[in-house]
Amino acid sequence: xxxxxxxxxxxxxxxxxxxxxxxxxxxxxxxxxxxxxxxxxxxxxxxxxxxxxxxxxxxxxxxxxxxxxxxxxxxxxxxxxxxxxxxxxxxxxxxxxxxxxxxxxxxxxxxxxxxxxxxxxxxxxxxxxxxxxxxxxxxxxxxxxxxxxxxxxxxxxxxxxxxxxxxxxxxxxxxxxxxxxxxxxxxxxxxxxxx
Numbered sequence: 346x347x348x349x350x351x352x353x354x355x356x357x358x359x360x361x362x363x364x365x366x367x368x369x370x371x372x373x374x375x376x377x378x379x380x381x382x383x384x385x386x387x388x389x390x391x392x393x394x395x396x397x398x399x400x401x402x403x404x405x406x407x408x409x410x411x412x413x414x415x416x417x418x419x420x421x422x423x424x425x426x427x428x429x430x431x432x433x434x435x436x437x438x439x440x441x442x443x444x445x446x447x448x449x450x451x452x453x454x455x456x457x458x459x460x461x462x463x464x465x466x467x468x469x470x471x472x473x474x475x476x477x478x479x480x481x482x483x484x485x486x487x488x489x490x491x492x493x494x495x496x497x498x499x500x501x502x503x504x505x506x507x508x509x510x511x512x513x514x515x516x517x518x519x520x521x522x523x524x525x526x527x528x529x530x531x532x533x534x535x536x537x538x539x540x
């Protein structure tokens with residue numbers, strides 16, 4: 346791999362992938378560090394906490410190293426790695442399905458209220474806090490459809506459900522997020538204004 350900078354910026358993804366495929370530990374370390382934030386940002390959306398997300402990041406990276414023979418070097422590395430991360434997160438969800446907590450849609454109140462005006466100043470922590478209340482199947486469906494851009498048919502195949510179940514899960518996830526937003530953000534904000 347030759348000499349490069351200490352932080353690895355002198356190496357392209359292609360150089361690092363070649364080094365990884367050849368078993369070069371330095372290339373493996375640089376590639377891992379280069380995409381760590383990207384990997385965590387994906388995995389945290391599919392998990393209950395940072396520890397579980399970290400496990401998925403590490404499992405995914407091991408799959409990447411083992412599956413480099415399947416990687417088409419003519420394509421960018423990052424999107425391919427993103428798919429590995431998403432698939433590993435879904436596998437983790439399925440493996441732990443019996444342990445995942447479920448929040449019943451019936452616990453959400455029916456409301457004819459207009460949708461709340463979403464605050465543009467919501468912090469990432471506020472969003473993640475609301476998001477963590479979603480049951481796993483809703484969280485994953487929301488992620489795959491709204492963030493990753495998969496179709497309901499693709500989600501159905503990935504999750505082992507029908508496309509209509511995927512649509513229903515997405516609708517329920519959005520409803521829960523609206524209710525959670527009203528309950529946790531709006532009510533807290535109103536409480537501060539009253540003080």
